[in-house]
Amino acid sequence: MNAVLKHVVYTSQEHHKRQRDYIDISFQDIYNVFMNVLIQRQHVPRLYDPGPGNDINNKVTIVAKTFERYDCVNALISSVNKFYPNMTIIIADDSENKQKLEGNNVKHYLMPFLEGYAAGKNLLVSQVRTKYFLWVDDDFVFTNHTILERFIEKLESPTAELDLVAGQLMSPEGKISIFLNKHSWAQASYTNEENGGCISESHASYGTLKEFPNCQLKDMVINFFMAKTEAVRKVGFDLEFERISHRDFYVDALGHLRIALCDDVFIEHKQQNSEHYLDYRLMKNEQCASARYAEHILFKNNLRCMQAWNKRFREFGKCKTV
CATH class of the missing domain: 3.90.550.60 (Spore Coat Polysaccharide Biosynthesis Protein SpsA; Chain A)
Structure with a gap:
């Protein structure tokens, strides 16, 4: 089987930046090999010059x-x-x-x-x-x-x-x-x-x-x-x-x-918070604002639950009527 696999050549028929395929090979109804294939375009590198002395x-x-x-x-x-x-x-x-x-x-x-x-x-x-x-x-x-x-x-x-x-x-x-x-x-x-x-x-x-x-x-x-x-x-x-x-x-x-x-x-x-800073950092109805941000994460990422913010998700239901 190893001798056969040495001569296997895979050629993608899809032109896509990222695609999946699979190979399924059977030999004399005794051996079977199944391989997942990830088809991905090669990335062009981005280099940064650190200058002389690797500063x-x-x-x-x-x-x-x-x-x-x-x-x-x-x-x-x-x-x-x-x-x-x-x-x-x-x-x-x-x-x-x-x-x-x-x-x-x-x-x-x-x-x-x-x-x-x-x-x-x-x-x-x-x-x-x-x-x-x-x-x-x-x-x-x-x-x-x-x-x-x-x-x-x-x-x-x-x-x-x-x-x-x-x-x-x-x-x-x-x-x-x-x-x-x-x-x-x-x-x-x-x-x-x-x-x-x-x-x-x-x-x-x-x-x-x-x-x-x-x-x-x-x-x-x-x-x-x-x-x-x-x-x-x-x-x-x-x-x-x-x-x-x-x-x-x-x-x-x-x-x-x-x-x-x-x-x-x-x-x-070295935390230092002035009253002026806190007036904006901790706005009124902070609980509802936090819950709305939590709801946005749910929507954006197609989530129905997120353990860390479960409490905030529940709070959002209360805030909708405020």
């Missing part, structure tokens, strides 16, 4: 969305300038009363007031000119434990094949935020049926990477990660999500991005 500043761009927290974002910029003085920083800003940002190597994009979190994310990623970008919130601060070279090492591993690598948050006192890290998904299982699909979450681990035992494979991580720019651009961010925007990206990324959470890169979370 990290030509590989990574730091991006952050800010709104009404200029003290925070200026502290972030200052910390980046301290540890990576030549690295480009892109800030998307939809604050009401715009202020000039302090620091070096900053590209400050002014957006219409309350344009939204997802709109800011799309703007940021569209302006990245490097192979990788580092996503941070505007109230994060770099420390001597924010070692970006460790992220790059993992993303450039030819065998790990990662698209996105996250680090860990720590408090100003140096305490690691176990709560946030544990409440990111380890697994998100998707099942599809005729009347819609379901996504269920589990904190059971996919396991660690053999190349990097300190990294766990995940389906969702916190807002401190480095990613391949082209990979994230293909997923994108849904503009419907103006303020509540996290899980929706990782739902869209299922099956597209290979994600890991590692324990060797840290950033300080």
Whole structure:
């Protein structure tokens, strides 16, 4: 049978970017071989030139969305300038009363007031000119434990094949935020049926990477990660999500991005929320707004249930009459 299979040649009759077929071979009514075939056009590579010396500043761009927290974002910029003085920083800003940002190597994009979190994310990623970008919130601060070279090492591993690598948050006192890290998904299982699909979450681990035992494979991580720019651009961010925007990206990324959470890169979370910021961040009828975003995820992804937001789905029924 092996001798016969050596001479089998498959030629596709379909011209399609992605198609499935199968081969069923029988030999003397004794042996049978069934093979699935994936027909896929070859992708043209997209290369980025890191310049002479393989300079990290030509590989990574730091991006952050800010709104009404200029003290925070200026502290972030200052910390980046301290540890990576030549690295480009892109800030998307939809604050009401715009202020000039302090620091070096900053590209400050002014957006219409309350344009939204997802709109800011799309703007940021569209302006990245490097192979990788580092996503941070505007109230994060770099420390001597924010070692970006460790992220790059993992993303450039030819065998790990990662698209996105996250680090860990720590408090100003140096305490690691176990709560946030544990409440990111380890697994998100998707099942599809005729009347819609379901996504269920589990904190059971996919396991660690053999190349990097300190990294766990995940389906969702916190807002401190480095990613391949082209990979994230293909997923994108849904503009419907103006303020509540996290899980929706990782739902869209299922099956597209290979994600890991590692324990060797840290950033300080120095949260500062003014009353003006909270007036918009926690708008009236927040519960109903959250439930409506949940309903949009259901519709957009043809889901009938999503374990994480089941409560919010129930709340939406109440909000329709409000």
